[in-house]
Amino acid sequence: MVALSNPRTEAALVALAGALAEHRGGRLLAVHVVTVPDQTSLEKAAENRAKLDESSAELLSAAVDDAEGFDAPVATKTVLSHRGIEEVFDAARRNDADAVVMGYGGARFAGGRVEGSLDELARDLPCDFLVFDGDRLDVGEVLVPTAGGPSSDLSAEVALALREGVGANVSLLHVVDEGGEASGREFLAGWAEGHGLGDADLRVETGDVEAAIGRVGEGYDLVIVGATERGLLSRIVRGSLALEAVERLDTPVLLAERPSARSLRDRLFGGR
Known part of the structure; x- marks a missing residue:
């Protein structure tokens, strides 16, 4: 599922979602969530449906056109809602989405309209989440920093999808302490x-992880960063993303978070 709100980022988000859908042998659902002001009832908003449908139709029509280059069936949907990121979560659950692709700006805006606990919401992701911080997508040279973990697995899958779908060249980055270069390269x-990227360019750097990503990432067209801990999406919508070096990158960044498996007991009693 690709959540659309801004015509400027539509093509990039659809390209990311289309490549992943083709890689997984799945379908692509383009959803335009129209956020209605709290003081306006959804019934009143629906009365102006003709105007809303016109702008939504333009955005979704562009999405269908941009998805034609990928081997994945495409469907579209418009949703009127008072809610922000919660509506994206609910739409993902209603449509049984395996992954959601959305824009960084959209996530930040939607975060201002959360009802209830954002932390709990973001700790219980319905599926994989990919948040793109950029307007245009150029995937000639893609960098994937990794230290292992589920979200890095997702980063690798997206990189593989972009290589298969649009011919991206993939490089992998692992950051180690001074003197750990040999073991780092072995890892x-x-x-x-193990992730189907055996022919990728391997880069091992030393020092601070964020600084290394920022330094090396400047030479690439896209950096795919997997969450190293839960709550990446929560920090994005709060505007408190911890990866300051990544935020300062001129290179577009794709932030990836894979839901962690939590037991019913964890969900009921807040286990970590």
Whole structure:
């Protein structure tokens, strides 16, 4: 599912979602969530449906056109809602989405309209989430920093999808302490092989992880960063993303978070 709100980012988001849908042998659902002011009832908003449908139709029609280059069936949907990021979550659940692609700006705006606990909402992701911080997508050279983990697995899958779908060249980055280069390269080579990226360019850097990503990432067209802990989406919508070096990158960044498996007991009693 690709959640659309801004015509400027539509093509980039559809390209990301289309490549992933084709890679997974799935379908693509383009959803335009029209956020209605709290003081306006949804019934009143629906009375102006003709005007809303016109702008929504333009956005979704562009999405269908941009998705034609991918081998995945496309459907579209417009949703009127008072809610923000919650509506995206609910739409993902209603449509049984395996992954959601959305824009960074849309996530930040939607975060201002959350009802209830954002932390609990973001800790219980319905599926994989990919948040793109950029307007245009150029995937000639893609960098994937990794230290292992489920969200890095998602980053690798997206990189593989972009390589298969649009011919991206993929490089992998692993950051180690001084003196750990040999073991770092061994880890990275094994990780690459295990994720179908054995022929990727391997880069091992030393020092601070964020600084290394910021330094190396400037030479690429896209950096795919997997969450190293839960709550990445929560920090994005709050405007408190911890990866300051990543936020300062001129290179577009795709932030990836894969839901962690939590037991019913964890969900009921707040286990971590």
